[in-house]
Amino acid sequence: MSSLYPQPAQPKQPEQTPLPAEPVLFAEGIGHVYHDGTRELEILREVNLAVEEGESVAIIGRSGTGKTTLLNILGLLDNPTRGQLIMAGKNTAGLSERERTRMRAEHIGFVFQQYHLIAELNALENIELTAGFAGTKKIDARERARELLDQVGLSERATHRPAKLSGGERQRVAIARALLNRPNLLLCDEPTGNLDPHTSETVMNIFWDVVRQSRTSMILVTHDQQVAKRADRILTLSEGRLQ
Amino acid sequence: MIVKLALRYALARRVHAVAVMAVALALTVQIVVMAVLDGMLVDMENRVRDTGEQVTFLFKGDLLTQKEFDRLSAAFFSRPDVTGLSPKIVGLSLAERGGWYAPVEVHGVDLAYEARYGRLCSYLLQLKLDPLAPKWSDENIVSSKPPAFVSSRVAEQLQAKPGDEIVLNFTSDSEQQKIRRKHFVITSTFLSGNPYLDEMGIYIPIEEARQLFYQTDAQLYERVGLWLDDPKRADEIYQQLGDIVLASVAATPAREITVNTWTQRWSWYYESMVHENNLQEIVLTLMNISGGFCVFAILATLVAKRVRDVGLLRCIGATRMQVIGIFVLVGLMTGVVGSALGVAGGYFATPRIDEWYEALTGQPLYPPRMFGIAELTTVIYGWKVAIYAIAATLIATLAALYPALWAGWQEPMEALRDE
Known part of the structure; x- marks a missing residue:
C-alpha cells in the first residue's frame, strides 16, 4: 500500500564525478647537482611538475638555467640527484638502464633543435627508425610512418634522404619520427631553434595540429615566446625551480 | 633496422x-x-718420389747373388702393389776431368730394369731427354769407354759436356792407399729436380759399378729398389716387404739387411x-x-x-x-x-x-x-x-x-x- 502522506523529499545525491586521470608525468622535488672536480653546481633545486594527458607545457628560461638538464631527466636520459619521477604509472627511480631505455622507446618521443636525422636513411626510414626499438611490427610501422609523413605534408619526399630536405622539412620528419610509437609524452628541445621565422611558423602550425590530433602530452623547451604561448601552460625555470 | x-x-x-x-x-x-x-x-x-725407388733394401757384407735376386724379384712381383724393381749398386766417388773434380754419388743401374721400371727424371728440363735409352748408346758418341749419364751440375763442375771423358776414383776402407780408377764417356746430362741427385748424381752400368766398388764381375747386387702403385703407402707396407726379404733371402752372419723408404730418406x-x-x-x-x-x-x-x-x-x-x-x-x-x-x-x-x-x-x-x-x-x-x-x-x-x-x-x- 502506498503512503497517503507526502513522503519527505529525499536529499539529492551529488553526481559521481569521474576521478581525475593519472598524470602522464609526475615530477616531485626534482634536484640535480653537477660535480665539476671539487666544485658542486646545483642546477635544479626543487622542480615539481605534473603533465596531464594531452596537455602541452612550455618551459622558458635564460641560457644556463638547466632547461636541457630538466629535459634529460624527464626523458630518462639522466638521473636526478633527488626527487621522484613517475611516468606512465611507474616510479623511475628503481628502473634499470634497460628498463629506462624501454620506457623511452615506448612512452617518450624526442624532437631536437638539430633534427638529428640519420643521413643514410630516407625520410620514411628515419620515421620508422623508432619502431624497431619499441617492438612495433614492421608492416604497422610502415603504415603509420606513411600516415605521419602525410600529416606533416611530406608524402612526396618519402624516399628523399635528409641531404635533399630543407631545414623545415627535416624538422617535420623528426616530428613524425617522434610520434611514430604513439608516445604518451613528447619532449621538444628548441624545435624551431634552427629555423627562420617563416619556416618556424609553418613547422609549428603543422606540429601543433599533429600533436593535438594525437592527444600526446608535450613538454616544450624554448626561447621563442611565439612558440611558447601556444602551449596550454607556460612555466619559467629560474634558480633551479619551475614557476 | x-x-x-x-x-x-x-x-x-x-x-x-x-x-x-x-x-x-x-x-x-x-x-x-x-x-x-x-x-x-x-x-x-x-720429384723426390719419382726420381728414385720408394722402398730400398740394402744388403751389406754379403751381397745378393743372382739366384737370391731372382727369388726375391718373383716374391715381390707376386704383390699387386709392387709395380717395379731396380737392382742397384751405389757408392761415393770422386769424379775427375783435366784437373777439375767433383764428389759424386754413383748409381750402378741395370739398364734393362731401368728401361722397364725406372722413372728417373720425370721432370726433365731444357734438353727434354728421355732419361736413359737413346743416349746410353748414342751413335753420335763413339767411344770404347762405358757410358755415364751425368747430372748437368756435376758436368758443370767438371767443365764437361756430352762426349767428354771423365774418370771415377774410388778408395775402399780396406785398401786405403789403392785408388781404383775407371774411365767413362758422358753420353748425356740430366736435371731431374731432385736436389740431391742434381748435385751429385751419376748413372753408370751396374757391371761397371761392381768393378769400381767391389772389384768383381760376379752377378751380385747391393740394393733392391721397389716401385709401388701408391708411393704414399711406402711407410705403411715396408715392414711387410721386409718379411718377404727375410723369407726369400738367406740370413748369413756377414749379411746386414736394412730398409728405408723415400719419405725416410728425404725426411730432412x-x-x-x-x-x-x-x-x-x-x-x-x-x-x-x-x-x-x-x-x-x-x-x-x-x-x-x-x-x-x-x-x-x-x-x-x-x-x-x-x-x-x-x-x-x-x-x-x-x-x-x-x-x-x-x-x-x-x-x-x-x-x-x-x-x-x-x-x-x-x-x-x-x-x-x-x-x-x-x-x-x-x-x-x-x-x-x-x-x-x-x-x-x-x-x-x-x-x-x-x-x-x-x-x-x-x-x-x-x-x-x-x-
Missing part, C-alpha cells in the same frame, strides 16, 4: 671500401703465396720445406692481422663520425648492445665481403702469378735451372682457403669490436652534443 643501418653505414663512405680492399688483398696474397709454396711442396714430393728435406711453409703461414696470418688494424682505424673513424647518430639511437630506445651490434655488424660485413673478394682474387691470381711475375721482372718466379722445375706448380687446398676466409672475417669483426664498444658506452645527450 639494425642490420639495415649497419648495411647503410657500410655502404656510405668510399673510404670504407679501403677496409674491404685491405681484407681482400691480404687474403689474396695469402692464398697465392701458400698455393705456390704448397705447389712447390707437392712438386718436390713428386721434406720437413725443412714443411717447416718453411708453416713459417710462411704464420707470417701471412700476421699480415692479415695487420689488415685488421686498417679495418680498426677505418671503423674507428666511422664511429667517431657517427657519434650523434649513436646519441639519437640511444634516445629513441636503442640499448647499448644494439648500438654495439650495429658497428660489429659493419665489421662483419667488411670481413665477409673482403673475404669473398680475397678468395676470388686468390683463385684468379694463382694460375697467373708466374706469367705476371715474368712480365714484370723478365724471369719466371722459380727459374728452372735454379730450382730444377720445368714449370711452376700451384696447389690451392679448399680447406685452407676456408680457414683463411673465416680467419679474415673474424679479424675484421674483432677489429670493429673496440670502436663498437666505445660507441655503445657513449652517454646519449653528450653524444648528441658532439661537434
